[in-house]
Amino acid sequence: MFMMFFRLFGLLILLFLCEITEAQSRKIINIPDIQGYQTLKCDFHMHTVFSDGTVWPTVRVQEAWQEGLDAISITDHIEYRPHSIDINADHNRSFEIAEPLANELKIILIRGAEITRKMPPGHLNALFINNANLLDRVNVNDALREARDQGAFIVWNHPCWKEQQPDSTVWWKEHTYLLKNNMLHGIEVFNESLCPEALGWAIEKKLTIFGNTDEHGSTNFSSEHRPMTLVFSKSRTQGGIKEALFSRRTVVYFDNSLVGESTYLNQLFFASLEFENVPLRLKNEESKLIFIKNISDINYELELAQPGIGFDAPEKIVLIAHQITSIELNGNSEEVAVMKNLKVYYEVKNLKVSNKDNLVITFSFQNN
Ligand SMILES: [Zn+2]
Numbered sequence: 026m027f028m029m030f031f032r033l034f035g036l037l038i039l040l041f042l043c044e045i046t047e048a049q050s051r052k053i054i055n056i057p058d059i060q061g062y063q064t065l066k067c068d069f070h071m072h073t074v075f076s077d078g079t080v081w082p083t084v085r086v087q088e089a090w091q092e093g094l095d096a097i098s099i100t101d102h103i104e105y106r107p108h109s110i111d112i113n114a115d116h117n118r119s120f121e122i123a124e125p126l127a128n129e130l131k132i133i134l135i136r137g138a139e140i141t142r143k144m145p146p147g148h149l150n151a152l153f154i155n156n157a158n159l160l161d162r163v164n165v166n167d168a169l170r171e172a173r174d175q176g177a178f179i180v181w182n183h184p185c186w187k188e189q190q191p192d193s194t195v196w197w198k199e200h201t202y203l204l205k206n207n208m209l210h211g212i213e214v215f216n217e218s219l220c221p222e223a224l225g226w227a228i229e230k231k232l233t234i235f236g237n238t239d240e241h242g243s244t245n246f247s248s249e250h251r252p253m254t255l256v257f258s259k260s261r262t263q264g265g266i267k268e269a270l271f272s273r274r275t276v277v278y279f280d281n282s283l284v285g286e287s288t289y290l291n292q293l294f295f296a297s298l299e300f301e302n303v304p305l306r307l308k309n310e311e312s313k314l315i316f317i318k319n320i321s322d323i324n325y326e327l328e329l330a331q332p333g334i335g336f337d338a339p340e341k342i343v344l345i346a347h348q349i350t351s352i353e354l355n356g357n358s359e360e361v362a363v364m365k366n367l368k369v370y371y372e373v374k375n376l377k378v379s380n381k382d383n384l385v386i387t388f389s390f391q392n393n
Pocket residue numbers: 139148182183
């Protein structure tokens with residue numbers, strides 16, 4: 026018994042003396058790049074104990090790395106700090122604590138803060154600031170002007186949040202003022218759920234669209250993916266992201282859905298797929314199979330929008346993520362034998378370009 030105690034004790038000492046190394050894994054989010062741009066996976070809205078969150082800033086970086094993100098911004102509230110009795114620090118502190126780990130893990134960490142006011146104008150994230158302390162102002166417009174003068178990209182957060190707009194979601198004259206004075210550049214169209222009003226305003230007023238977590242606790246997306254903003258950036262750098270945001274090159278990704286401009290959704294859709302490119306030589310009353318491989322994480326849900334000339338194609342197709350789907354085409358007239366290309370049009374039900382329209386894509390299969 027006595028010897029066993031000593032052995033155990035020795036083992037414990039050994040454990041303390043050795044530096045314990047461990048391996049961790051990072052998920053890969055399979056959303057392809059598009060022509061000329063890298064598709065960066067970003068979350069621009071989250072909190073730590075330095076405002077009303079429950080985690081330490083380095084946890085945000087660790088989560089981002091494990092979940093396969095490229096960039097995050099920690100956006101602690103300027104005006105709302107319920108832990109301030111225990112955590113008494115300035116507004117730059119959460120960024121400074123997270124930054125060394127972000128550098129080590131190659132996560133792009135964008136300095137940000139959430140200007141937190143009642144409606145109007147509500148809550149706004151200032152991204153790419155250089156000093157959050159200077160945003161601590163009595164007048165909200167002074168805070169936003171300061172952010173703008175620091176070169177910030179400013180986002181209106183969660184316009185659909187019931188606590189601030191319980192009856193209807195309204196665009197206030199204060200937001201028009203901000204827009205005219207270069208103090209409003211983007212809007213969250215997804216924060217917990219999709220906000221149709223925000224999507225409508227983004228299209229109408231040319232605001233950049235965002236989908237963010239606004240996470241306060243620890244993230245729990247081990248089996249799925251968190252809501253995020255896909256940024257089409259010329260480089261995997263902070264400067265690249267900033268340029269892309271000001272140029273409105275974003276798509277919102279949540280659950281199995283994408284929301285954004287048709288040009289980006291169309292490119293993402295086709296960059297996700299691989300086809301065999303051999304002439305089908307389809308004839309009347311014959312059938313041929315097309316094989317489509319989907320290399321992305323998204324299940325594309327297609328519904329026939331307009332049939333092809335001289336052949337029948339399936340009414341509904343699901344191109345399942347990381348699988349090959351076969352599609353049968355059936356010749357239904359003599360005309361088909363002379364067609365150079367077989368064109369068929371599908372609506373992609375889970376790719377949204379506006380509140381009422383989904384993306385429509387064209388398949389063009391080589392025939393002769
Ligand atoms: Zn907020």
